[in-house]
Amino acid sequence: MAAPALVIATANPGKIRELDALLAELGISLKTLADYPECPEVVEDGDTFKANAAKKALAVAAYTGLPALADDSGLEVDALSGRPGVLSARYASDRTAPARPTDEDNYRKLLEELAEIPWEQRRARFVCCIVLAFPKGRTIVTKGTCEGIINFTPRGTGGFGYDPVFWLPQYNCTMAEVGLEVKNQISHRAKALQQLKTTLAELLGREPSLFQPAKSIGT
Numbered sequence: 001m002a003a004p005a006l007v008i009a010t011a012n013p014g015k016i017r018e019l020d021a022l023l024a025e026l027g028i029s030l031k032t033l034a035d036y037p038e039c040p041e042v043v044e045d046g047d048t049f050k051a052n053a054a055k056k057a058l059a060v061a062a063y064t065g066l067p068a069l070a071d072d073s074g075l076e077v078d079a080l081s082g083r084p085g086v087l088s089a090r091y092a093s094d095r096t097a098p099a100r101p102t103d104e105d106n107y108r109k110l111l112e113e114l115a116e117i118p119w120e121q122r123r124a125r126f127v128c129c130i131v132l133a134f135p136k137g138r139t140i141v142t143k144g145t146c147e148g149i150i151n152f153t154p155r156g157t158g159g160f161g162y163d164p165v166f167w168l169p170q171y172n173c174t175m176a177e178v179g180l181e182v183k184n185q186i187s188h189r190a191k192a193l194q195q196l197k198t199t200l201a202e203l204l205g206r207e208p209s210l211f212q213p214a215k216s217i218g219t
């Protein structure tokens with residue numbers, strides 16, 4: 001039997017880096033969407049992280065014939081009633097510039113919106129929903145959150161997305177300054193994946209055939 005495999009169903013290189021490190025110890029061959037250049041793009045039009053993650057994971061599992069792991073995540077800011085939420089990746093986009101904004105565009109817009117908000121009211125959390133889907137439609141769902149405060153200015157070059165403005169009081173620095181090893185112990189993604197890893201390890205032992213290709217691409 002070939003090595004067990006699964007597809008990480010994300011096009012975000014920051015997520016891939018973190019998920020790669022978090023899954024390394026399981027001994028699974030990790031594929032990404034770069035291995036399936038013809039895989040149709042999934043439109044993320046769900047109202048919840050779970051709906052978007054399930055849509056991505058199910059579509060990629062059906063296309064590739066392998067289990068697919070999708071992560072839908074974002075930032076919820078209390079002073080903005082939970083925005084940008086599921087729209088975090090597209091927060092700074094507007095009709096005149098429909099291209100996907102950069103991470104810096106997004107966090108600069110957030111800093112502008114919060115400019116008048118005092119420190120005590122800048123609480124926020126990263127949320128991550130992970131869905132592991134199998135080609136026949138079975139899914140396993142886990143969720144993780146990470147609490148913090150939106151800083152007044154960006155700091156640090158690590159991580160991705162809103163990390164430079166996400167202040168971690170317990171480390172006295174931003175998420176972009178703690179380094180990958182610490183981020184992968186405390187992040188929303190790490191917490192969601194930790195729960196999934198227990199189930200994944202069990203399944204790998206009990207039903208290894210689930211991690212072999214179920215059919216050829218796109219059929």
Ligand code: ITT
Pocket residue numbers: 009010011012015044071072073074075088089103106126159160161162163187189
């Ligand atoms: P895929 O759909 O291909 O996975 P995406 O970047 O479009 O990639 P999402 O729709 O889940 O992913 O949007 C997630 C956005 O939330 C991401 O672009 C960041 O702006 C933010 N985000 C998520 N996790 C983050 C993290 O760990 N650190 C900083 N920002 C994060």
